[in-house]
Amino acid sequence: MSTPEDRLQALGLVLPEVGPPLGSYVHAVRTGTLLFLAGKGPGTPAAPDLKVGREISVEQARADARHTGLTLIAVLKQELGDLSHVKRIVKVLGMVNAVPEFGQHPEVINGCSDLFVEVFGEAGKHARSAVGMGSLPRGISVEIEAIVEVTDPQ
Template identity: 45%
Template sequence: MAGVVESLMAELGLALPTAPAPAANYVPVVQTGNLLFVSGQISRAPDGSQIAGKLGEGLSIEEGQEAARICALNILAQVKATVGDLDRIVRVVRINGFVNAAPDFVDHPKVINGASDLLGQVLGEKGKHSRCALGVAGLPFGVAVEIDAVVEVA
C-alpha cells in the first residue's frame, strides 16, 4: 500500500522509478544516524532515456528543469530503497545541483528549480531545503543535470 507521499505523487501523475544502480565504485546512499547522503543522481529516466547536452548550447531552461525533475525522482527512489517508505522523510536538508552548461550560461538556479519545485510539491514543508546550483563543463554520460542530496529520516 502506498503511503501519503506516494499517493500524492500518483495524483500528480508522477511515477517513482526503481532506484538506479550506481554507475561506478560507490554506494547510492550512505546513512549515518538519521541522515541519508544520496549520491549524485543523473537525468536518466527509468526507460534508459536521458536528457543530455549543455544548457545554453542546444538545451532550453525548460529541458534543464525536466532533467532536474528526473534527478529529484531518482533521489526519492533512492530514499525509498533505503528506508522503505517516503513518509519517513522528516526533511530534505540540502541538494547540490550540477548543470552541464556552456561557459556563458548563467541560469543554473532556474534549472535546479525543477528539482526544488518537485520536492516542494510532493513533500510540502518537508521538501524545503538549502541548495547549491553550479555550472560545470561536463557530467557523466553527457547528461544535462546531476543532483545529490542530504535527507533527514525518522
C-alpha cells in the same frame, strides 16, 4: 493528511526503477538520522558536446532536473521503504552541464526543488547550491545529490 506516496499518485508520477550504481559507490549512506544520496542524473545522456544554454534549453534542463528529483525520491523509497520516514530534505547540490556564460542554474535546479516541495510539503524545502560544470558524466545535462534527515535512523 496525505503521505508523500499519496502526493506522488495525485501528481500522476511513478517512481523509476533504481538500477545498480554505475561505479564504485552506493546510492545512499546513512549516518545517524542523515541520509546522504549519491548524485543522480536524468537517465537520458546527451552527446558529450551538448550544453545547457546552447543546444539544451532551460526548459528541457529543468525537466531533466525534475526527472532526476524523481530518481532521488526512488532511492529514498528503496532505502527507507516508506517515504513518510523523510523528516526533511536538508540540502541539495545541483550541477548543470552548461556553457561558461550560462547563468540560469537556479532556474534549472528548480525542477528538482519544486518537485521535492510538491511531494514532501514543508519538509521538502531545503538549502541548495546550483552550479555550472564544464562536463558531467556521460554527457548528462544535470546531476543532483541530496542530504535528507529521516525519522527512522535504524
